Amino acid sequence: MDIAFDRRHIWHPYTSTITPLTCYPVTHAEGVHLHLEDGSKLIDGMSSWWSTIHGYNHPVLNEAAHSQIDKVSHVMFGGITHQPAIDLCKKLVDMTADNLQHVFLADSGSVAVEVSLKMALQYWHAKGENRSQFLTLRDGYHGDTFAAMSVTDPDNSMHSLYKGFLPEHIFATSPNTGYFDQWDEKDITPFAQQLQKHHQKIAAVILEPIVQGAGGMRIYHPQYLKRVRELCDQYGVLLILDEIATGFGRTGKLFAYEHANIQPDILCLGKALTGGYMTLSATLTTKHVADTVCAGEAGCFMHGPTFMGNPLACAVASASMSLLERNDWQTQVLSIEQQFADLLPKLALHPRVKDVRWLGAIGVVETHHRVDMEKIQAHFVEQGVWIRPFGKLIYMMPPFISQPEEINALIEAVRSSLDKLSCFLNN
Missing domain, CATH: 3.40.640.10 (Type I PLP-dependent aspartate aminotransferase-like (Major domain))
Structure with missing residues (x-):
């Protein structure tokens, strides 16, 4: 991909044209994974801003689109x-x-x-x-x-x-x-x-x-x-x-x-x-x-x-x-909620954490200081996950089809970010 052109000319949301944030090139997506141009893949913890509840490249949704476009x-x-x-x-x-x-x-x-x-x-x-x-x-x-x-x-x-x-x-x-x-x-x-x-x-x-x-x-x-x-x-x-x-x-x-x-x-x-x-x-x-x-x-x-x-x-x-x-979502969301309930309170003990909260397939870690978006985003990508915080909020809204090991990976990535001083601003 022509990332240099993207950086010079494409104005991404909540991003400065003067000092644009790094954008990571996605080539395709499957299930809960975003595949990057360099061959790595990320577990999506955001459901593409809370929308992709069934995961990516779903055969039922694909068929509906293919059938209708003709x-x-x-x-x-x-x-x-x-x-x-x-x-x-x-x-x-x-x-x-x-x-x-x-x-x-x-x-x-x-x-x-x-x-x-x-x-x-x-x-x-x-x-x-x-x-x-x-x-x-x-x-x-x-x-x-x-x-x-x-x-x-x-x-x-x-x-x-x-x-x-x-x-x-x-x-x-x-x-x-x-x-x-x-x-x-x-x-x-x-x-x-x-x-x-x-x-x-x-x-x-x-x-x-x-x-x-x-x-x-x-x-x-x-x-x-x-x-x-x-x-x-x-x-x-x-x-x-x-x-x-x-x-x-x-x-x-x-x-x-x-x-x-x-x-x-x-x-x-x-x-x-x-x-x-x-x-x-x-x-x-x-x-x-x-x-x-x-x-x-x-x-x-x-x-x-x-x-x-x-x-x-x-x-x-x-x-x-x-x-x-089909009602599969009820069991899926309950499973995600239970993992948040089991694991997020442990993060509440971290000195950088002000509060944790959860409900359904929503998990939130509120910190005392604002995140450094560029650095914390890079850290999450290194950890193999896609989480995009804002302000003092590191939150997860994963696709409902996420498996326990994938939710664990998201939470572990958040935990590891709390240990990195560079991921947070001083004010």
Whole structure:
């Protein structure tokens, strides 16, 4: 590969063009392994940013893609429909909460969030109410597009430099009670106070259920989510759940809201929807919300991406959902969770570690100091694993098909990185 050209001209995510981070050339992937150009292979601990839950080069997903591309790879969704979209939406309606009856397909997770926010705004406009703000949580993350950034923590996130350019919404202190801790009712107080004070101008509450992802990898108590649902009902506010990172089994439940036994008014899905093969998202909502939106001035929902309902993506997503329907994921995720539970507490004893936490196929090691991305990435590659930390968080979200020895290798690589002073910055 022409790595020199890549370094000079290709702008990778969260990477400077002045001092670009090293990029490792992948030639192919199989199962949980990424194969590099030099012949080495890495155990993937990231599921390609949490999406490749079934592993790489999966025969079922490959066949779905091969079969569909010979028929039609893309066709506009306006005024046209096709079987892959119908098959996928049937599966999504069947597997999600009973109240979610309408599916809006779009391009990516961030767009799903944009769609959900627009849906809530148009809902209240149709009802003749001017509600233009959203209530959300500190330490949350909802994507990199503008509306999604506006409901992401404005001070403690990668989007802080856009503060002042984005619409300003209402933020409540994020929950402190951990998933396995004893519930403290005082934890909901900041949220309840904000909702009580501002509910008449709030279109919806939006949050990540149970696990806050890129905003801090925080894992909180299901009772918090249950109380949020109760308060939204009490004050007549819509509840949007962003399950782009947590959906499709990652937390040990098919959807994270199941931990609290609640139902959202609007649900955002993405990432693992296609098993990591290509970009696609879905925003689901209730018949009441959808019909109210369409009864308004516009007579329809005012959104329509060019690649909405892409047949190729829908075909692969439907095949991915069929793999989940076999229920092997439950045993796989439970096995990964048990290894995290057995081994991560040992890392908590290391002087560089502030905290460890886990749930389902998510394992997190929080350190006292920020990582040196260039050096810790090189260390992980030397150890034969692919883990990409950020800030003070070294986390693992491996494919569900990962075997015990592969999870052990990921955790051992993290342990060895803690012993290397060069992998961490001093501040």
